[in-house]
Structures are given as C-alpha cells and as structure tokens.
Amino acid sequence: MLGPPEELTATGRNARLFAWLNRLLRYTKQNQILSGVGYTRNHTPNGFTLALEPTRGGSSGTKQFIVKGVRNDYLQCLPYTSAADANSITIPADVALDPPDASLIKIAKPPELRAYDFDGLTWDGWSYVVVVTSPFLGIRRHATRVSDGKKEIQEVVPHYLKNWVIYADQPVGGTNAYDADDNPIAWMDTNRAGRIFCKTTARITEDADF
Numbered sequence: 632m633l634g635p636p637e638e639l640t641a642t643g644r645n646a647r648l649f650a651w652l653n654r655l656l657r658y659t660k661q662n663q664i665l666s667g668v669g670y671t672r673n674h675t676p677n678g679f680t681l682a683l684e685p686t687r688g689g690s691s692g693t694k695q696f697i698v699k700g701v702r703n704d705y706l707q708c709l710p711y712t713s714a715a716d717a718n719s720i721t722i723p724a725d726v727a728l729d730p731p732d733a734s735l736i737k738i739a740k741p742p743e744l745r746a747y748d749f750d751g752l753t754w755d756g757w758s759y760v761v762v763v764t765s766p767f768l769g770i771r772r773h774a775t776r777v778s779d780g781k782k783e784i785q786e787v788v789p790h791y792l793k794n795w796v797i798y799a800d801q802p803v804g805g806t807n808a809y810d811a812d813d814n815p816i817a818w819m820d821t822n823r824a825g826r827i828f829c830k831t832t833a834r835i836t837e838d839a840d841f
Contacts, residue, residue, distance in 0.1 A: 693800045693821060696738055700728040701791045703746035703763060703770055704808050705816055706738040707731060711796060722794050738799045739808030739819040744787055744826055746770045753777065762837045772828055773841045784838055785828040798823050 700707030707728055712721045726732035742748050749772060750761035760773045772785040791797075799818045806819040 693798050695796055696736060696799055696818075697723060698791055698793060698795045698797060699723075699726065699735065700731075700793075701769060702811075703761075704740055704748075705810060706740065706791065706797070706820065707735045708738050708797070708799075709734060710736065736818065737810055737816045738797065739806040739816040741820055741822045741826075742807070744822070744828075745808065764835060764837055771831075771835075771837065773838070782841065783830045784832075784834065784841065786831045787826050788829045789824055789826060791826075797821075 695711035696706075696708035697711055698706050698708055709723045709726070712723065726734055728735070739745075746761045746763065749759040752759050756777055757774050758777060759775075762771045762773060764771055769787045769790055774783040774785055775781070776783075798821045800821060801817050802819055806816050808816045808819065810816060
C-alpha cells in the first residue's frame with residue numbers, strides 16, 4: 632500500500648513552489664482518513680473507498696419486551712408490538728404465569744437486582760438476607776453493617792411494573808441466570824430505568840423480625 636510522499640527539498644527558484652507544496656502535503660496528512668474501528672480504508676487507482684465492517688458488540692442486539700410477571704431472578708415478558716399510534720404501545724392480553732404460558736419469554740434481571748446473588752452474602756462491609764415478597768413489590772434485602780450492626784431495609788427502586796416496557800439483550804457469554812427448572816436464561820434486562828436497591832423506612836409483614 633502506497634503511503635504519502637516525503638516532503639520536497641529544493642533551493643533557488645523552486646524553493647517557494649516546493650515550500651507551498653510541502654504545506655499542502657502536511658495539511659493532507661493531518662486530514663487523511665485512516666482505517667479505524669468499524670471500517671477499513673482501501674486504496675484504489677482512482678482514490679480510496681471505505682469498507683464498513685460487521686458490528687462486533689457484546690450482545691446480539693437490544694429488543695423491547697413488556698413485563699407480565701416478576702420472579703426472584705427473572706421477569707416473564709411478552710414481545711413488544713408497535714402500535715398504530717406512535718405515542719402509545721399495544722398492551723398484550725394477560726397470560727398464565729404459573730404454570731407459565733408458552734408465549735412468555737424469560738428475561739434475567741441484572742445481577743445486582745437478583746435475589747440469590749445477594750442472599751447470605753457479605754460484601755463491602757454489609758451482610759444481606761433476601762426476603763421474597765409479592766411479585767410486583769419485588770424482593771427486599773435485610774442489610775446489616777458488619778462494623779456496628781446497623782440495619783437497613785432495602786428495596787428495588789423503581790419497582791418493576793406490569794405492562795411496563797423494558798429493553799433486553801443476549802450478552803455474549805450468557806447471563807448466569809436460570810429459571811426454576813435450572814434452564815439457562817438467554818435474555819437479560821439492560822436496566823435502562825436505573826433500578827437499584829435503596830433504603831426504605833416502610834415496613835411490611837416480612838420485616839417484623841428484623
């Protein structure tokens with residue numbers, strides 16, 4: 632592959648012309664298009680072309696789903712269907728959750744929102760016990776600070792809501808999440824809503840002994 636030419640050197644009557652050509656050459660070098668991520672520069676006799684390369688991301692592509700049910704470590708969803716009105720969505724009819732209808736797609740929660748990833752875990756100075764509540768209220772964590780015994784009740788905010796739209800993809804390497812029958816779950820919520828465990832002062836029956 633041919634590269635840019637070297638700068639010209641000359642004295643005498645050609646010096647001014649060569650100086651101008653060298654300035655033009657330096658400008659061209661500074662602004663030339665080089666091969667980069669996602670594309671390759673190919674030289675041809677008539678110039679060059681840019682060849683776009685296939686996307687090599689960390690997932691198989693993001694899709695939208697509608698939440699129908701919530702489990703400890705995963706969601707039960709139906710595929711999103713665009714509505715005729717661009718400002719609304721088509722809400723699919725409810726289906727059986729237990730046993731699950733065949734049309735439901737399991738979407739793993741992100742690891743930081745799963746029940747069993749934290750149950751019995753001591754991490755960053757806190758020990759956790761997970762308490763399972765009603766499906767859409769979600770799981771709660773009973774957190775105890777190891778250093779002084781301070782206690783916190785934590786819940787996921789915002790809650791997963793029925794008929795809410797989420798975005799999910801299939802991470803390369805899997806989700807490390809499994810359903811009740813120990814089948815691996817391919818899809819995972821990308822958590823665009825920014826859900827996280829937060830301290831709450833509200834107490835429910837499951838908090839009585841904490």
